[in-house]
Each structure stands twice: as C-alpha cells, then as structure tokens.
Amino acid sequence: MTRRVYIFDTTLRDGEQSPGVSLNVMEKLQIARQLARLGVDVIEAGFPITSPGDYEAVKTIAREVRGVTVAALARANFQDIDRAWEAVKGAEQPRIHTFIATSPIHMRHKLRMTEEQVIEAAVAAVKRARSYVSDVEFSAEDASRSELDFLCRVLEAAIAAGATVVNIPDTVGYATPEEFARFIRDIRQRVPGIEKVVLSVHCHDDLGLAVANSLAAVAAGANQVEGAINGIGERAGNAALEEVVMALYTRRDQFGCETNIRTEEIYRTSRLVSSLTGMPVQPNKAVVGKNAFAHESGIHQDGVLKERTTYEIMNPVMVGISQSNLVLGKHSGRHAFRQRLLELGYELGEEELNKAFQQFKVLADKKKEITDADLEAIVEEELRPVPVTYTLEYLHISTGTTIVPTATVGLKKGDEVFEEAACGNGPVDAICRAVDKVTGVPCVLKSWGINAVTSGKDAIGEVTLKISENGGKTYLGRGISTDILEASAKAYVNAVNRLLWESGRLTDKSNEVS
Numbered sequence: 001m002t003r004r005v006y007i008f009d010t011t012l013r014d015g016e017q018s019p020g021v022s023l024n025v026m027e028k029l030q031i032a033r034q035l036a037r038l039g040v041d042v043i044e045a046g047f048p049i050t051s052p053g054d055y056e057a058v059k060t061i062a063r064e065v066r067g068v069t070v071a072a073l074a075r076a077n078f079q080d081i082d083r084a085w086e087a088v089k090g091a092e093q094p095r096i097h098t099f100i101a102t103s104p105i106h107m108r109h110k111l112r113m114t115e116e117q118v119i120e121a122a123v124a125a126v127k128r129a130r131s132y133v134s135d136v137e138f139s140a141e142d143a144s145r146s147e148l149d150f151l152c153r154v155l156e157a158a159i160a161a162g163a164t165v166v167n168i169p170d171t172v173g174y175a176t177p178e179e180f181a182r183f184i185r186d187i188r189q190r191v192p193g194i195e196k197v198v199l200s201v202h203c204h205d206d207l208g209l210a211v212a213n214s215l216a217a218v219a220a221g222a223n224q225v226e227g228a229i230n231g232i233g234e235r236a237g238n239a240a241l242e243e244v245v246m247a248l249y250t251r252r253d254q255f256g257c258e259t260n261i262r263t264e265e266i267y268r269t270s271r272l273v274s275s276l277t278g279m280p281v282q283p284n285k286a287v288v289g290k291n292a293f294a295h296e297s298g299i300h301q302d303g304v305l306k307e308r309t310t311y312e313i314m315n316p317v318m319v320g321i322s323q324s325n326l327v328l329g330k331h332s333g334r335h336a337f338r339q340r341l342l343e344l345g346y347e348l349g350e351e352e353l354n355k356a357f358q359q360f361k362v363l364a365d366k367k368k369e370i371t372d373a374d375l376e377a378i379v380e381e382e383l384r385p386v387p388v389t390y391t392l393e394y395l396h397i398s399t400g401t402t403i404v405p406t407a408t409v410g411l412k413k414g415d416e417v418f419e420e421a422a423c424g425n426g427p428v429d430a431i432c433r434a435v436d437k438v439t440g441v442p443c444v445l446k447s448w449g450i451n452a453v454t455s456g457k458d459a460i461g462e463v464t465l466k467i468s469e470n471g472g473k474t475y476l477g478r479g480i481s482t483d484i485l486e487a488s489a490k491a492y493v494n495a496v497n498r499l500l501w502e503s504g505r506l507t508d509k510s511n512e513v514s
C-alpha cells in the first residue's frame with residue numbers, strides 16, 4: 001500500500017530569504033499560481049509581520065489561489081499570529097504556522113528563555129492560532145540540535161494545545177541522514193498523540209544533505225516534506241522539492257510513497273522561479289539543470305540511442321522538458337506558436353499572445369530556428385509583472401579598444417521618445433549612464449550577469465542585473481536579446497521601471513504590464 005506524502009512549498013517564504021532575492025506581490029502571485037498547478041499541498045506564502053509587502057502578498061495569494069492550503073508564518077507571539085491570521089483568513093484552506101526554537105544554543109543565546117518559558121510560549125501560540133483556524137502547524141526551530149527529551153515534551157504540549165502538524169526542522173543543515181531518520185523514529189515512538197497529526201520535516205542544505213535528510217525522514221515515517229523549488233532559501237537553501245518528488249517517484253520501490261505533484265509542471269515551475277528570483281539554476285543541477293538529461297560522451301549517446309533507459313532513470317518528458325516535433329521559425333504562424341506554447345504549458349491571453357508573437361517574429365528574423373528555451377525566454381519577459389514606464393526604442397553604441405565607449409539611447413515614455421548620450425568605462429556603463437540621464441534617476445549597477453539561454457552563435461542572451469539608488473534597496477532587471485548590449489539596456493530599463501514602481505513613484509499605476 002502506498003503512503004501519501006504531503007508537499008509543503010516554502011519558495012515564497014524561506015526561498016525568498018535567499019540573500020539578494022526580493023519578489024513583489026505580483027511576482028509572488030504568479031509563482032503561487034504555478035505552484036498550485038504543480039499540485040503542492042501547501043503554499044507557505046510568507047511571514048506577514050515582516051513587512052506590509054509580505055502581508056499584502058499573503059493576503060492576495062490567500063484570496064486568489066484556490067484548491068491548495070495557504071500558510072502564513074508567525075513567531076510564537078500574539079502580534080505575529082494575529083497578523084498572520086489577518087493575511088491568510090481569505091484562503092479556502094488557511095493554515096497558521098507558528099514556530100519557536102528548542103535547542104539549548106538558540107534558547108540561551110537568541111531567545112534568552114528557559115525551557116519552561118519556551119513550552120509556555122509554544123502552547124500559548126498554538127492555542128491562539130487555533131482560536132482562529134483549525135489547521136495549525138507548529139515548528140520546533142533548530143530541532144535537530146535540540147535535546148530529544150525536551151523536544152518531545154514541547155511537541156507533546158503543542159499537540160495537546162491543538163497543533164495539527166508538527167514540523168522538525170534541521171534549521172542549520174547539521175543532521176546526517178541516518179541520524180535524522182533515527183531522530184524521527186524516536187519522536188514517533190515517544191511523543192503521545194503524534195500518530196494523530198502530520199509529522200513534517202524541513203531540511204536545510206548547509207552540508208548538501210537537505211534532500212537526503214528529507215528522504216531519510218520519509219523512510220522513517222515523516223509524511224510532510226518542506227522545501228523550495230530549485231532548493232533556494234536561507235544560506236545554502238532548502239531541500240529542492242523537485243528532487244524530493246522525483247526521488248520518491250523514481251524509487252517508489254524503496255519508499256512506497258506517493259505525492260500529489262503533477263511532475264510535468266516541474267520544469268516550468270523551476271524556470272519561472274529562476275527567472276523571477278534572478279537565481280540561475282546550475283547546469284548540473286539534478287532534475288531541472290540544463291545538463292540533467294544531456295549526454296555528451298559517445299558510449300552514453302550510443303546507449304541512449306539504442307535504449308533511453310540505459311542512461312536515463314527518468315524520462316525528461318515526465319518533468320516537463322518536452323520533445324516536440326514542431327519546428328518554429330520565421331515562417332511559422334500564430335497557430336503553431338500558440339500550440340507550441342500550450343505544449344510548454346503557457347496559456348496566454350489574446351493580448352499577451354500577440355505581444356509575445358511580435359517578439360518571436362523579431363527574433364525569428366535574426367535566428368534560423370527558435371528553440372523551446374527561446375520561447376520560454378520570450379514568454380517570461382512578456383509575463384513579467386512590472387508596469388512599464390520606459391521602453392527601449394533604440395540603442396547606438398560606439399566602442400572599441402582605442403576609443404571611449406559611447407551610448408545613445410532612445411527611451412519611449414507614453415507617446416514621446418527621449419534621447420540621451422553618454423560615455424562610460426565600457427559600453428554597458430555608457431548605456432546605464434545614458435538611461436540615467438533620460439530617467440533622472442541616477443543608479444548604481446550592483447551586479448551584471450549574462451546567461452546564454454539558447455545555444456549557437458545566434459543564441460539569445462539573458463542579462464540579469466541589479467541596481468540601487470543611493471545605496472538603498474536593490475532592484476532586479478532582466479532583458480533578452482541576441483545582442484548582449486541590447487539585452488543589457490533592456491535589463492537596465494526593466495530594473496529602473498521596477499524601482500519607479502516599487503518605490504511608489506509612478507503616478508499612473510494602471511500602466512501597461514510587461
């Protein structure tokens with residue numbers, strides 16, 4: 001008989017705690033919708049007390065995303081819990097997730113609380129949360145470095161107070177698989193009432209063991225796994241959910257478990273999260289990396305051509321990496337374009353489709369064959385929910401080894417085009433300075449990176465960069481083009497648009513969304 005394992009996604013909460021990542025409300029909503037399509041059981045949408053933006057995001061997701069549990073995080077105090085409830089109460093299936101640390105090191109140095117005070121706070125928090133909602137998760141932060149006797153007492157008290165899910169985090173990624181499995185077995189044996197609640201684990205990847213520890217815990221009886229898409233999260237990140245899910249599926253002979261995940265949505269979810277967070281996926285990343293199903297050496301290629309399973313333990317189609325026969329190029333029409341996007345899982349409205357189609361045609365003039373990765377890049381750019389103040393109308397660059405790089409940019413705002421020129425230390429610097437002159441917002445380029453989205457000399461490059469104004473908050477921008485300077489200009493303008501929007505300097509918030 002197969003046992004059900006619940007998948008709890010914390011991409012939007014712990015995942016967003018990745019250094020340098022900051023998602024706005026619309027981006028979070030877009031990811032949440034995709035997570036629901038993927039079939040996760042729980043979306044942890046945020047930590048509402050942390051900021052008005054986080055509160056708003058949780059509230060919006062709770063209201064808009066149906067058919068899935070939406071959780072909000074809260075420390076073990078009434079203010080956090082009340083705020084979490086305010087944010088999540090519109091959800092079809094709301095959950096409050098409250099936590100407090102139980103390890104000696106955290107209690108003594110961070111909380112400065114005794115064991116008895118921690119138990120008291122945990123019980124009061126769970127009861128407060130239960131006064132609002134019937135689904136309450138309690139997490140014993142840093143559980144894996146806690147003393148087992150004390151941890152069991154806290155869990156017993158939390159369950160008696162009404163917790164319906166108890167979570168055992170390996171907060172600092174310290175556990176090893178055998179030890180963690182033993183820990184879970186001990187908890188299952190020793191905590192009265194544990195059989196009535198969902199037993200969850202939440203593993204971090206500081207030693208690269210987050211997925212292994214999660215799987216060991218499942219084998220030991222845990223029935224909820226928490227993690228994030230692409231393994232993003234605090235420090236080295238969380239357990240990569242796509243890896244947990246595919247391991248449970250591929251080795252179901254070992255685990256005897258099933259999840260509710262629609263695996264064919266995995267790749268698209270991974271791409272969306274990578275694109276909106278600006279965190280690239282390493283090529284050799286399991287399941288979703290560019291090379292995960294690529295075969296380079298002759299003996300492997302020979303084997304795969306004769307029989308795919310010689311070197312592939314998973315079918316790429318199963319995780320949504322499609323193999324279509326439709327070849328798209330400059331002679332393709334709207335029907336084929338729409339069909340291919342549908343196969344890739346993108347269902348665009350008429351207006352979005354038209355915009356994406358125009359971009360596709362521009363690209364097809366420059367590039368013989370348009371690949372799936374090209375299409376994904378186009379669509380992701382089209383769907384990026386940042387209101388457009390400025391768009392790049394044209395760009396002229398003069399550069400070389402013996403001349404001062406100079407850029408002339410034309411930026412369109414409303415019906416007007418504004419032109420400025422500037423010199424710089426390099427062509428990208430010159431572009432940024434010229435854009436600054438038009439917008440009147442002097443920014444510092446904090447980081448710049450290029451990723452070849454597709455292959456070949458005519459590959460699309462995706463530039464991801466970060467800017468800040470006066471050393472304040474950083475804003476992410478992305479742009480794609482077969483010309484990396486054009487991609488840089490688009491990315492810079494995209495980041496400035498985001499800055500203007502998020503810093504509340506747009507007079508008209510109903511601007512077109514790109």
Ligand SMILES: CC(=O)SCCNC(=O)CCNC(=O)[C@H](O)C(C)(C)COP(=O)(O)OP(=O)(O)OC[C@H]1O[C@@H](n2cnc3c(N)ncnc32)[C@H](O)[C@@H]1OP(=O)(O)O
Nearest residue numbers: 017047049050051075076077099100101110111141171234
């Ligand atoms: C393991 C994890 O991932 S935990 C989640 C981590 N996520 C975040 O921290 C989100 C971003 N954080 C924030 O925006 C802020 O830290 C806030 C809004 C949550 C709190 O801000 P502040 O009130 O200014 O407190 P600050 O962050 O400086 O310190 C944390 C306080 O919470 C206390 N605390 C920490 N965890 C808990 C808990 N689970 N329950 C109760 N109190 C707690 C600390 O002891 C400290 O209290 P003190 O001020 O009495 O010393």
Ligand SMILES: CC(C)C(=O)C(=O)O
Nearest residue numbers: 099139141142169171
């Ligand atoms: C809030 C808890 C669950 C957490 O993120 C951790 O302990 O890592």
Ligand SMILES: [Mg+2]
Nearest residue numbers: 014171202234
């Ligand atoms: Mg965590």
